[in-house]
Amino acid sequence: MEAENGTPKATRSLEVVVSEANRSTWSNRTEYIMVQVGFCVGSGTIWRFPSLCQQNGGGTFFVVYVLLLFMMGIPLVFMEMALGHLVCFGVWTKIHPRLWGMGLACSMVCFLVSVYYNIFTAWSMFYLSNSFQYTLPWNQCPLVMNTSIPDPDCAQVTSSIYFWYWKTLEVTGNIEESGGIVPSLFICLLVVWLLIILISTQSLKVQGKILYYSMVIPYAILFCFLIRSFMLEGSIYGLRHLMTIKASAITSPILWKRAGTQVFYNMGLGFGSIIVLSSISKSKNCAQDAFIVAFINLVSSLLATQVVFSVLGFRATMSTRECSNQSSWKLLQLIKMGKLPIEASPPTELLKKPVKAYTMWLHHLNRDLKKKVLEYVSDCNLENQLLRYIKGPDLVFIAFAEAITKFSGSPFWSVIFFLMFINLGLSTSVGLMQGILIPLLYNFPSLQNYSLAFSVIIGCLSFLCGLLFTQRSGLYFLTLFDEFALSLPLLIVVLFENISVAWIYGAKRFMNEMWDLLGLNFSLMHECLLRYVTPVILLILLIYNLSEMLLKSPSYRAWDKRSFTTSVLPYPTWAVFLGSSLILLSILPILVGLLKGSKKPIILPLPKDSSLQLSLTSSYGLSLTSQDQQAPSSRKTSRFSEAQTEEASGSHKQPSLLSLSKSMGTAVGHVKRGDSYTGGSAQNVPSVPPLPPVARESL
Incomplete structure (x- = not known):
């Protein structure tokens, strides 16, 4: 400006x-x-x-x-x-x-x-x-064309994994x-x-x-x-x-x-x-x-x-029940075929039992029988089902x-x-x-x-x-x-x-x-x-x-x-x-x-023996004047002015012009004839081009 x-x-x-x-x-x-x-x-x-x-x-x-x-x-x-x-x-x-x-x-x-x-x-x-x-496409495996056979790739994984990756x-x-x-x-x-x-x-x-x-x-x-x-x-x-x-x-x-x-x-x-x-x-x-x-x-x-x-x-509960039922059915078939002893019979009516019933039954088997059973079926652990595919x-x-x-x-x-x-x-x-x-x-x-x-x-x-x-x-x-x-x-x-x-x-x-x-x-x-x-x-x-x-x-x-x-x-x-x-x-x-970057300061420093006083002039207007221009009875003491002397070396040279920067950068303003700025000429006032109406409205 x-x-x-x-x-x-x-x-x-x-x-x-x-x-x-x-x-x-x-x-x-x-x-x-x-x-x-x-x-x-x-x-x-x-x-x-x-x-x-x-x-x-x-x-x-x-x-x-x-x-x-x-x-x-x-x-x-x-x-x-x-x-x-x-x-x-x-x-x-x-x-x-x-x-x-x-x-x-x-x-x-x-x-x-x-x-x-x-x-x-x-x-x-x-x-x-x-x-x-009505049936979500990742709910079931697609069929091979002109057959009733599920896609072989989908049969190796779940239908949701197949839909995601394939x-x-x-x-x-x-x-x-x-x-x-x-x-x-x-x-x-x-x-x-x-x-x-x-x-x-x-x-x-x-x-x-x-x-x-x-x-x-x-x-x-x-x-x-x-x-x-x-x-x-x-x-x-x-x-x-x-x-x-x-x-x-x-x-x-x-x-x-x-x-x-x-x-x-x-x-x-x-x-x-x-x-x-x-x-x-x-x-x-x-x-x-x-x-x-x-x-x-x-x-x-x-x-x-x-x-x-x-x-x-x-x-995880639904998957564990499904896994338990499938494993139980497979164990019964293996017992009928004579590959497993009768002691490997799973608990009956798993649907009416707690979800962990199959896992608990498997846990109480003796070590040798349990090892042999797990060669054919999964342990259907609820915790493992819960942690599957929940990364990213x-x-x-x-x-x-x-x-x-x-x-x-x-x-x-x-x-x-x-x-x-x-x-x-x-x-x-x-x-x-x-x-x-x-x-x-x-x-x-x-x-x-x-x-x-x-x-x-x-x-x-x-x-x-x-x-x-x-x-x-x-x-x-x-x-x-x-x-x-x-x-x-x-x-x-x-x-x-x-x-x-x-x-x-x-x-x-x-x-x-x-x-x-x-x-x-x-x-x-x-x-x-x-x-x-x-x-x-x-x-x-x-x-x-x-x-x-x-x-x-x-x-x-x-x-x-x-x-x-x-x-x-x-x-x-x-x-x-x-x-x-x-x-x-x-x-x-x-x-x-x-x-x-430029070494020139964009915000001009305050003159010696003077500090910047900020006062609100309207709901959207800001006035910046030096302390020697204000009557002590008509202004409020600024905590910011007190804090300037306590800052690290170099920071006290920079006055509080953040509010001025906002006014200059966000709105269409003007400098009245006869207005002045302590410490420099009008040419030294930082120029910040306002955004055009389209940009302002689009934001």
């Missing part, structure tokens, strides 16, 4: 007048909260969180997750929300000019994640399109066998991206309503599943497994690493979307908003995990899908479940899209006049890159991107964000500015969390991730169609190079900014 012609060189104050008509915001605070929740609570809440709970000690993982959420997640979410509310665009450049690459790094992380994240929604859309059948993915044996693009997944991914582009190009009010209802519907569906799951036989076994706490597991560094990464993933930290979404909110209580979003996120994760494990307990996407598309087939009215439950999954995926993807677009439009002002076309181009480019995952080897590329493009870049970005605010700008200055502007009073604990606790946790997680990546040979699980099992294979050299390139691509803007 430039001063009007004729503004005097000797400047003493600056007033930015912001028109409420030019400031697009969410309709109300509830809508804003729901949009933030919609971005944070995605499809990963349904499959990633329960899967991690199962792999890392059940309730033990949940305890560690909650601990890290309060020690690290909530303070960092509050920090991003506050920065978005105060500064909006160019926040990192305002803190230090060498941090200009932070916004681009967030955009790059959003782009890489959205490229592979939407394949989950495409898979869900494929399952949804196949759910409108019909949905048409998976190859390893990552080096492309196998070409699966046409059905190509169409589903195209539809997903058309929906994302359509929503992203709507006005702010339309987007708010769409995202609001897209979050209400999944919660309604989730509560229906919760009530239904409690009525299922054996659901207690799943819940019991979930609530198991293993004290020995709490010392595992892998558990802490996975819990910390899940906090970033669940809360949407490091993507930049929280800053963008909060920049257009009227809500000033960032601390309360951060807690509400974190609490809803935590409740959502717990609710989804309860539903998943209840349904998996039911699935298999949890939803094999285990949960199989459990739904055992519901009465299974097509209805399948339709609403995958509809919920699609809604959650789209709400997160729209947030990622804004995290890509807004920093790019700010850093490259020439694109602002073509923001609508630019949104379509980004969407099309993301779709074309996403075709990599519609290949028959796409599942393996998904694993590669999930391991390399997510955890380490997010850790690096969030660590730089934390250090920038807590140490470069100053945690005390940041907290006191929040007090001045929002009327929030923070204790020493909040400052200590932001300055010491969160950076230490982030640094430990980063070091552990780096050491694990360097010391362990990267590998992935591949489906072997010959043995009908998964096997662990090492990534080829080119795949490791690709994964390393993804990490470098994400953090490259930060490195370039640190090395090549």
